Amino acid sequence: MASLRDLGLSEYEARAYRSLLRTGATTAKELSRASDVPMGRIYDVLNSLEQHSLVRSQAASRPKKYVAVEPDMALDRLLESKRRELDEKAEQYEAVVDDLSDELETAEPVQGQFWTAAVGTDESVDLLLERLAAADDSLVMVVGTPSAQFDLGEVGDLVTEELATALDRGVEVSVLMSPDLVTSLPESVGERYLDSLADHPQFTVRTSPKLSGTFNLIDDVEVCIEVPNPLDPGEAFAMIDLKDPEFSADIRSMFDPRWEAAEPLSLSSSASGE
Numbered sequence: 001m002a003s004l005r006d007l008g009l010s011e012y013e014a015r016a017y018r019s020l021l022r023t024g025a026t027t028a029k030e031l032s033r034a035s036d037v038p039m040g041r042i043y044d045v046l047n048s049l050e051q052h053s054l055v056r057s058q059a060a061s062r063p064k065k066y067v068a069v070e071p072d073m074a075l076d077r078l079l080e081s082k083r084r085e086l087d088e089k090a091e092q093y094e095a096v097v098d099d100l101s102d103e104l105e106t107a108e109p110v111q112g113q114f115w116t117a118a119v120g121t122d123e124s125v126d127l128l129l130e131r132l133a134a135a136d137d138s139l140v141m142v143v144g145t146p147s148a149q150f151d152l153g154e155v156g157d158l159v160t161e162e163l164a165t166a167l168d169r170g171v172e173v174s175v176l177m178s179p180d181l182v183t184s185l186p187e188s189v190g191e192r193y194l195d196s197l198a199d200h201p202q203f204t205v206r207t208s209p210k211l212s213g214t215f216n217l218i219d220d221v222e223v224c225i226e227v228p229n230p231l232d233p234g235e236a237f238a239m240i241d242l243k244d245p246e247f248s249a250d251i252r253s254m255f256d257p258r259w260e261a262a263e264p265l266s267l268s269s270s271a272s273g274e
Contacts, residue, residue, distance in 0.1 A: 007078040008085075009052075012037045012045045017054055020068035027063045053077050115242040124226070124239035125158065131216070131224045131241055132162045138219055139166055140255060141175045144211030145228060160196050163203070172202045176255070176262055178211040206262035220252055221245045 004014035012035075019035035020026065026034070032042040046066055049055040054074045058065040068074070118127040132139065163173055197203045216224040222243045229237035 004078075007075070007082060009078070010045075010048075012041055013049055013052075016042070016045045017049060017068055017074070020055065020066060021071065025058065025065045025067040027065055029063070031066065052081065113242070113244045113247075115240065115244075117241070118239045120238070121229075124237070127239045127241060128216070128224060128226070129158055129162050131218055131222065132159070132166060134222075135166050135171045135218050136169075137171060138217075139163070139171055139173045140217035140252075141173070141214075142177075142211060142216075142255065143175065143181060143214050144178045145181065145214060164196050164200075167197065167200045167202055170202070173197070173200075173204070174259065175203075175205045176211065176259060177205065177207050177265070179207045179209060179263075181211075182207055182265065205265040206259060207265050208258050208262040211258075215251075217248060217251055217255065221248050223248055223251055 004017065005011060009017065015035040016031060016037050019031055023031065023034050028042045028046060029039065031037070031046070032039045035042075037045055046055060046057070050057060054069050054077065055066050056069060058067070069077075116127070118124045167173055198205075214226040214228070218224060222241065225240045225242070227238040227240065
């Protein structure tokens with residue numbers, strides 16, 4: 001059940017305010033009796049309510065009288081106070097994150113092999129976004145078959161947002177796609193990538209025939225491979241992430257010739273269906 005305490009008032013403050021609504025203008029002594037707030041606490045409670053702008057006082061009267069601010073106004077003021085408090089908390093947490101980001105930086109990158117896998121659409125997407133967010137220098141995306149990464153839905157939007165963020169922090173993004181896949185994509189997909197990414201000088205898309213599968217090469221040390229759902233190729237069934245500089249170097253050596261021979265893609269033409 002909702003309570004004024006949920007908005008930051010103490011039990012005594014809530015009792016006093018509710019009692020003032022019933023009694024109308026009254027003295028501290030009368031309010032103490034009506035609200036069951038001890039006389040030894042009533043003045044502190046009233047002072048606090050005044051600081052919250054929930055009570056007005058008539059200082060000229062003897063004894064001093066108090067009246068409650070109308071409930072709608074009082075609730076708005078309590079809500080605004082809570083919002084300010086939450087904003088301040090958020091700023092404090094952001095400052096803590098900034099401080100910890102430097103403190104918790106990995107001293108040395110992983111040099112040996114390490115692999116992990118995620119099974120299921122949601123888990124696969126979470127792993128993919130995590131690894132894209134970890135890129136410092138370069139991202140290579142090879143997309144030869146329908147992929148959730150280039151889907152119309154929420155996943156495609158999340159990947160696009162992550163790529164835009166990577167570009168903003170200086171990551172070079174190269175996308176190699178199958179021509180057949182490009183022509184099969186809905187027009188709105190090309191428009192989305194055109195609006196979000198195409199104008200960035202470090203974002204490049206090329207096409208190359210006979211591509212199969214989908215993977216991402218991250219900073220030339222990590223490969224994130226999408227395993228499509230056999231019953232729905234546009235949906236991720238699993239994601240395998242392998243951190244292995246030697247294996248990644250082999251992938252890079254195979255990718256570079258294909259990239260050099262690939263045709264630049266004009267996203268504006270693709271988006272317009274030309």
